[in-house]
Amino acid sequence: MKWFTTYNNGSAIDLRQIPSLSYAEFFEAVRERLSNPACHVAHYFGVPVEETRLRVWCMILNDEEHTIEVASYDVDYYDEELPSLTKEFAAMHPFERDMTERWGIRYDGMPWDKPLRAPSRSARRAGTVDEYPFYKMESASLHEVNVGPIHAGIIEPGAFRFICNGEEVLHLEISLGYQHRGAERQIETSKNLLRQVLLAEGIAGDSAVTHTTALVRTIEKLASFDSSKAGNLDVERAVALELERMAMHIADTGALCMDVGYQLGQVACEALRTMTINTTQLWCGNRFGKGLIRPFGTNFPLTDELRATILKNVEEIRRRYNEVRHDIKTTPSLLSRMEQCGIVNAQQMQRIGGVGQAARASGVARDLRVSHPWGVFTDRIAHQSIIKEQGDVMARLMMRCREVLQAADTITSLLTDLDCSVGSPAPQWEVKLPPYQLSTALVEGWRGECCHVAITDGEGRVACYRVKDPSMHNWLALAIAVRSEGISDFPICNKSFNLSYCGHDL
Amino acid sequence: MLFNKLKVFKSHGSQYIPDLKAVELPAIFRGRPELSECDAQTAEELVSMCPTGAITAAPFTLDMGRCLFCGECVRRAPQAVRFTNDYRIGATRREDLVVTTSTRSIPFTREAVRKEIPAMFAHALKLRQVSAGGDASVEMELNATGNVNFDFGRYGVEFVASPRHADGVVVTGPVSRNMAEALQVCYDAVPDPKVLIVAGSEAVSGGLYAESTEVDRSFYESHTPDLWLPGAPTHPMIFIEAVMNLIGRDRREDHTQK
Numbered sequence: 001m002k003w004f005t006t007y008n009n010g011s012a013i014d015l016r017q018i019p020s021l022s023y024a025e026f027f028e029a030v031r032e033r034l035s036n037p038a039c040h041v042a043h044y045f046g047v048p049v050e051e052t053r054l055r056v057w058c059m060i061l062n063d064e065e066h067t068i069e070v071a072s073y074d075v076d077y078y079d080e081e082l083p084s085l086t087k088e089f090a091a092m093h094p095f096e097r098d099m100t101e102r103w104g105i106r107y108d109g110m111p112w113d114k115p116l117r118a119p120s121r122s123a124r125r126a127g128t129v130d131e132y133p134f135y136k137m138e139s140a141s142l143h144e145v146n147v148g149p150i151h152a153g154i155i156e157p158g159a160f161r162f163i164c165n166g167e168e169v170l171h172l173e174i175s176l177g178y179q180h181r182g183a184e185r186q187i188e189t190s191k192n193l194l195r196q197v198l199l200a201e202g203i204a205g206d207s208a209v210t211h212t213t214a215l216v217r218t219i220e221k222l223a224s225f226d227s228s229k230a231g232n233l234d235v236e237r238a239v240a241l242e243l244e245r246m247a248m249h250i251a252d253t254g255a256l257c258m259d260v261g262y263q264l265g266q267v268a269c270e271a272l273r274t275m276t277i278n279t280t281q282l283w284c285g286n287r288f289g290k291g292l293i294r295p296f297g298t299n300f301p302l303t304d305e306l307r308a309t310i311l312k313n314v315e316e317i318r319r320r321y322n323e324v325r326h327d328i329k330t331t332p333s334l335l336s337r338m339e340q341c342g343i344v345n346a347q348q349m350q351r352i353g354g355v356g357q358a359a360r361a362s363g364v365a366r367d368l369r370v371s372h373p374w375g376v377f378t379d380r381i382a383h384q385s386i387i388k389e390q391g392d393v394m395a396r397l398m399m400r401c402r403e404v405l406q407a408a409d410t411i412t413s414l415l416t417d418l419d420c421s422v423g424s425p426a427p428q429w430e431v432k433l434p435p436y437q438l439s440t441a442l443v444e445g446w447r448g449e450c451c452h453v454a455i456t457d458g459e460g461r462v463a464c465y466r467v468k469d470p471s472m473h474n475w476l477a478l479a480i481a482v483r484s485e486g487i488s489d490f491p492i493c494n495k496s497f498n499l500s501y502c503g504h505d506l
Numbered sequence: 507m508l509f510n511k512l513k514v515f516k517s518h519g520s521q522y523i524p525d526l527k528a529v530e531l532p533a534i535f536r537g538r539p540e541l542s543e544c545d546a547q548t549a550e551e552l553v554s555m556c557p558t559g560a561i562t563a564a565p566f567t568l569d570m571g572r573c574l575f576c577g578e579c580v581r582r583a584p585q586a587v588r589f590t591n592d593y594r595i596g597a598t599r600r601e602d603l604v605v606t607t608s609t610r611s612i613p614f615t616r617e618a619v620r621k622e623i624p625a626m627f628a629h630a631l632k633l634r635q636v637s638a639g640g641d642a643s644v645e646m647e648l649n650a651t652g653n654v655n656f657d658f659g660r661y662g663v664e665f666v667a668s669p670r671h672a673d674g675v676v677v678t679g680p681v682s683r684n685m686a687e688a689l690q691v692c693y694d695a696v697p698d699p700k701v702l703i704v705a706g707s708e709a710v711s712g713g714l715y716a717e718s719t720e721v722d723r724s725f726y727e728s729h730t731p732d733l734w735l736p737g738a739p740t741h742p743m744i745f746i747e748a749v750m751n752l753i754g755r756d757r758r759e760d761h762t763q764k
Contacts, residue, residue: 128687149688156640165656177684181639186714192557206643265514267521270654299581301743331507487606
């Protein structure tokens with residue numbers, strides 16, 4: 001059966017247009033699609049329709065066709081014989097766990113059927129977040145190392161359980177949910193668009209621009225608003241996103257330098273990150289770009305003065321950061337720590353449905369700016385993804401280095417000839433949305449693919465809101481990366497991914 | 507190889523802020539708000555638009571402990587609200603965060619500071635940070651207090667890994683239900699006397715999550731913070747200035763009476 005096909009820069013979808021399949025049809029259709037390496041699942045979630053009935057929505061992206069395919073099936077709490085997709089496609093794992101946890105739907109033969117976020121209303125009714133059923137190996141020569149939920153640094157919480165043979169990590173399992181604060185539910189139950197926007201800003205503070213862009217684009221698509229005709233709005237959003245990418249990649253470069261004891265690289269990057277986020281602050285008054293992304297417009301249209309400042313700072317950051325990059329590449333002691341360490345190969349990355357810079361460092365060319373473009377990436381910028389094959393810590397670091405330079409180029413090219421007198425409209429907060437629509441927006445943040453979905457009810461209210469942070473896919477990649485590494489290499493493996501806890505836990 | 511390092515070193519130059527007590531943030535930074543008298547209808551409009559319920563109409567007040575500094579109230583009623591770049595907004599009493607139409611600086615109420623804090627921690631204060639549902643932005647700003655620019659370590663204030671090595675706890679986030687117990691365990695593990703600081707408006711009041719069923723703020727029923735730091739996120743200077751006042755290394759009055 002044909003799925004409904006749409007595009008990232010397309011419009012919202014009338015729910016009646018989305019095919020409703022039986023689970024058996026759905027299972028076969030997903031299987032067929034995911035067997036194509038150009039396809040991966042972007043979102044898969046259930047929404048209650050009646051007492052014990054759910055409608056489950058699935059979105060699959062095809063990178064070659066640039067399409068988003070959408071289908072649904074209905075399922076009842078008491079339904080049986082729902083074979084698990086996870087068995088064949090590890091990428092489905094977090095989504096099926098989420099379905100089981102939220103709604104009690106059981107998938108037959110699902111491996112590692114474990115809690116995902118341990119929310120208060122978990123359908124599992126089993127235990128607290130601290131009672132996560134970690135995998136165990138019994139042997140007198142093995143030991144376990146437990147880390148967390150509070151870590152040794154100013155960082156978010158999550159529980160990590162290592163099984164080690166001496167120094168060597170045999171297995172790492174990551175239990176999350178400590179940051180769960182009900183973000184999606186707060187967005188769904190709010191009638192105040194400003195409140196929804198601010199909630200998006202706080203889904204993952206290090207990706208405030210990414211998540212807020214995804215939310216406002218989801219709402220704008222529902223309202224049939226074309227941001228490409230709204231003055232410089234698309235350019236401003238792209239510049240904000242690329243500034244965020246620069247800031248975080250530079251921060252992670254510094255963090256990796258710190259963890260291998262390379263202080264010069266660390267402090268140079270700290271200073272460059274400060275310069276980047278202070279540039280964002282000069283634009284919108286907030287170092288993380290909170291306040292910058294608003295629905296249907298902006299409170300901070302670019303001025304000529306600002307444009308010149310951003311161009312000047314970006315050029316300076318680019319020059320200095322490039323020196324750091326050269327330095328890292330020519331220091332053998334750094335290379336020996338980071339090369340051949342924490343490898344995730346292309347096949348593994350493909351299987352788990354990895355996205356973003358981590359996937360690209362493992363040779364999986366997944367980049368929404370190319371595969372599912374929107375805004376400036378549809379016409380003004382012919383983006384070419386940077387791809388590396390090695391899949392080790394060094395590859396992920398060099399990926400960051402190259403993407404910082406590339407982001408600087410993108411900003412420069414967008415701003416150099418920008419006519420700021422065109423301006424951008426002011427935001428709108430009172431907006432009537434059409435009933436029974438599904439709207440989705442995909443945004444390639446610095447961490448990777450961010451996917452937001454809104455479904456409206458009969459009165460045009462956002463009755464269901466679902467968020468997917470790229471971390472949802474990529475946490476498993478970290479667990480794979482540390483296998484057979486020394487446990488002392490965990491910090492650099494972890495920093496090389498720098499995944500989000502709050503974005504995952506919601 | 508050495509040549510590349512010298513290049514980095516030369517470009518890096520000198521980055522630290524020489525005088526942390528004299529920092530001025532850019533005018534566009536949204537710090538302490540100032541309110542002006544306005545008609546009841548405008549005030550009511552602001553009350554209904556504010557997503558965290560930070561504004562009250564009669565009397566017209568703005569609670570920075572709830573405020574996310576989004577600045578949308580200024581767009582709606584520029585005659586009634588404006589944000590200044592004043593970052594001296596940390597307070598020792600929760601009620602000091604409430605701004606009225608006559609507020610032109612946030613008081614640092616020294617009477618509320620326990621005597622042992624400046625006596626014991628004036629020259630070294632080691633803190634353990636706990637993120638409990640925070641969005642990582644306040645966490646990154648706290649990290650930044652120790653970076654090459656701010657270098658708060660020069661005053662002996664640093665973040666440490668173990669609560670056993672710490673003199674206090676800094677909490678960020680609204681306290682997610684799943685972190686409530688870990689926060690309590692961590693706090694209990696810090697030896698007495700200890701300092702409790704809450705950083706970020708979400709930590710101060712719960713922010714957007716104040717009503718969420720996934721949040722558990724019972725920790726604050728038995729523990730009263732020594733320092734309340736608003737912000738979304740809390741800028742490093744908000745933290746640095748307030749902590750310096752707390753340990754007696756700076757006096758806010760010297761800066762605000764000018």
